Amino acid sequence: xxxxxxxxxxxxxxxxxxxLGYSNAKSLEKTKKTRYVWxxxxxxxxxxxxxxxxxxxxxxxxxxxxxxRDTILIKALLIGKNVCHTGNLSCFSKLSFPRRRESS
Amino acid sequence: xxxxxxxxxxxxxxxxxxxLGYSNAKSLEKTKKTRYVWxxxxxxxxxxxxxxxxxxxxxxxxxxxxxxRDTILIKALLIGKNVCHTGNLSCFSKLSFPRRRESS
Numbered sequence: 001x002x003x004x005x006x007x008x009x010x011x012x013x014x015x016x017x018x019x020l021g022y023s024n025a026k027s028l029e030k031t032k033k034t035r036y037v038w039x040x041x042x043x044x045x046x047x048x049x050x051x052x053x054x055x056x057x058x059x060x061x062x063x064x065x066x067x068x069r070d071t072i073l074i075k076a077l078l079i080g081k082n083v084c085h086t087g088n089l090s091c092f093s094k095l096s097f098p099r100r101r102e103s104s
Numbered sequence: 105x106x107x108x109x110x111x112x113x114x115x116x117x118x119x120x121x122x123x124l125g126y127s128n129a130k131s132l133e134k135t136k137k138t139r140y141v142w143x144x145x146x147x148x149x150x151x152x153x154x155x156x157x158x159x160x161x162x163x164x165x166x167x168x169x170x171x172x173r174d175t176i177l178i179k180a181l182l183i184g185k186n187v188c189h190t191g192n193l194s195c196f197s198k199l200s201f202p203r204r205r206e207s208s
Contacts, residue, residue, distance in 0.1 A: 032201055063200045066195040073121055
């Protein structure tokens with residue numbers, strides 16, 4: 001597998017997209033073994049798992065590779081309250097487009 | 105914005121995750137302007153849009169940036185039958201883990 005693969009995390013039940021992290025062979029192996037989502041941190045150059053600090057963990061249900069095997073989709077259940085470090089449920093909580101209509 | 109941003113495509117209604125492509129400033133501008141999903145092709149080094157050949161287009165409903173603004177989520181409606189060039193609805197159609205139980 002390629003060195004670093006973008007990995008989408010989606011809620012297994014609600015289907016909400018929570019975040020995108022990066023997998024390598026080692027983190028993927030650990031994800032499968034522990035059944036919790038592990039990533040490779042590009043900035044800290046080490047494996048990390050959701051919930052190390054926050055306690056909000058991602059329990060793996062299913063893992064899919066895309067058709068050309070350069071992206072992963074993990075369907076997971078959230079154990080805890082939120083995924084994003086900002087306190088939002090999802091990292092994709094801020095609508096960028098279309099902008100809300102402004103009053104004239 | 106960073107040069108190339110991974111961009112998740114999710115169905116606006118069914119919430120299925122269809123694919124991941126890459127956006128740059130130019131493709132994102134075109135996506136907003138045309139309201140159809142445009143990407144930057146890393147291999148062909150040019151803008152491309154879903155449906156150029158297949159006719160299966162992605163009509164943009166909402167665009168989200170993630171909390172650290174290095175991933176995009178586009179919620180779109182599929183105009184056509186499938187997203188994946190293999191003929192599957194989604195590019196994430198092949199379950200990789202857990203493997204189906206094999207009979208002994």
